[in-house]
Amino acid sequence: MGRESSGPLRLLRETHEERVLSVLRTRGPLTRAQLAEHTNLSRATLSSIVQTLLSNQTLTERRGEETGSAVRGRGRPVSVVTLNPAGGLALGMDLGQRRIQVTIANVAHEFVASGAVACAERTPWARRLQLALDLVDDLTTRHDMSLNSLAGIGVGVVGPVPADADPSGLVRSSDRVALVRDTLRERFGVPVFVDNNTRLAALAEAVWGAGSGVDSALYLRLSYGVGGGLVLGGRLFAGAGGAAGELGHISVDHDGPPCSCGGRGCLERYVSLTTLQAQCDNILDARDQKARDLLADAGARIGEVLAAACNTVNPEVVVIGGELAETGDHLFKPLGAAFRRFTHSQVHRTVRVTRAVLGPDAAARGGIALVLTATPAEPEWRRTSCS
């Protein structure tokens, strides 16, 4: 089964190799048992493929204790295989409301460089992009790193990003998305993927964070805005218009005020940090009784919206991030009570509601995950030599 094999055998084998490479690229380091499960290949076939890929240095092997996600909760150290870290880089950017983040990882899911700068809320998009490019230069210089093997760039931006395949044709890619995509594509000559930064944080939590290893995760971000994302089978689910997971715009009051989204009485109007801080300066300080009361009200409304969302998709896990989530039980207790109160028993018995675990670089990490799931797993030399 070596490389001298005849044409069709090579093709069949390469189909299997691609499956192995694609799973490792998307999921990171895995034990051989996990790899067998995810690729659906027999142990014998897998063993032969892994051996070849190790010997030609496409893969590397190491002790499991070095990679938390693959061996969670196991006492015994196991061996995990991963793509060779030298196999390529992915760059994630978050052009956030008040913060620009750049993070770089390799195809082995190792985060190799990360940096951020603050920016004013109304900074123009061209300027935000320049700040991000300066960060890239700074990081590559500081870490003496080349971007020659860059596979792609994933960028989070504030606000809605329509799905490319919008069937109605009514929602067009906005100017800011086009600016970011075109500038980066020209500068780096690699594929560029742009999505809403909250959705990218959802993806990162599902790959490396509180939803790691599950098949379906619903993410809610409670910050100055309220957004979310839905991750199914390890990929962001966009829906017909790219707006799946827009939990901040589920109505909690029929008679509430109109929202810029086109809806009315949207959750965001009641539980965003902007709204809550207008009512209490110390909203994040649970020693303040008024803050606690407001958090209890907010938690109840959030729990009700999550109940509606979970009766719709019944995900394995709901991950809640953003500054407001850091208030802990003051928010989560009333939230949990409302969630139980308004969900089908089959739903609340099977859904785990938990806090996000990634830091402020979550959206940039999500950009990296987007690159790793969306760019091909096979090396460039094979794609060109085999066509």
Add this chain to the structure above:
Amino acid sequence: MGRESSGPLRLLRETHEERVLSVLRTRGPLTRAQLAEHTNLSRATLSSIVQTLLSNQTLTERRGEETGSAVRGRGRPVSVVTLNPAGGLALGMDLGQRRIQVTIANVAHEFVASGAVACAERTPWARRLQLALDLVDDLTTRHDMSLNSLAGIGVGVVGPVPADADPSGLVRSSDRVALVRDTLRERFGVPVFVDNNTRLAALAEAVWGAGSGVDSALYLRLSYGVGGGLVLGGRLFAGAGGAAGELGHISVDHDGPPCSCGGRGCLERYVSLTTLQAQCDNILDARDQKARDLLADAGARIGEVLAAACNTVNPEVVVIGGELAETGDHLFKPLGAAFRRFTHSQVHRTVRVTRAVLGPDAAARGGIALVLTATPAEPEWRRTSCS
């Protein structure tokens, strides 16, 4: 590329053949262009495979006008390929509240026999099952049909059916599900799939009905109960506990009465036929002013729930079935207004809300779709000879 090929070439080719067979089994008759799109195979590879499969009579070819779904809206008749109708049968059953339905189709998606009997609401499960078995006997006798080539049975039952893979382990298969599955498996010796009958109706609408051809469909059934289902990528999405799409149990009133589902103020309590008929005997007769008023209220509540569900998954289409949907605009106009009022603009611009088109055999058809998506596409002789 004939059947005399060497081992590895045959394996590679069979991998491709299986993809072709699986797509045709799931989607029914397709043009060659549609088949290329769904299998992601090159025109040349596909053409060679289709030629072989036609010549060994695994596939058949016919004029497109015979199969509505493959060539909708096209003026020019085209040729479609399909699995050979002789390749096997799938049996669908609906053990409904007041009606037992049995429908039989072949793997070419042709419905070959169908029958139903009424039953009283409190008929025991063993008796319902016997009625269904009598119907099967009656149909096979009347159509002079053998069930030797039966691939599987898909059965819809009333009430929740927990996911097999319930991670919590708290929700167990109920007695009625076990009774149905064990009895039918023993009697026919084929795989038996049991799911909630509303969810099966959702699947049927997505495969053969109002959602045919779309990638994501949310289904709502408005009858004596209110249920739903979520179909993603041509398959029922169960969620962690099998309760995805439980739209009837989304709360529309925080202070509403407790529901048997464990929730409170559930939509079902307000818009089920049972509730509405208690308020107005003529609820389905739009000449009655009181009926119209009640339908307007119900439509508004339903629209609001659908808005929450669509802000969560942003499906391509929402399909609404059940007796209440037959009241048409009296329900759909207020429903549509509320839906627009409470959805994100990106969502309501991309989601189509439409009436179900299948009749009372929808759930039985869904059972057939379940069999065709869940049982292997390759013929038995290959599976046994190749292992």
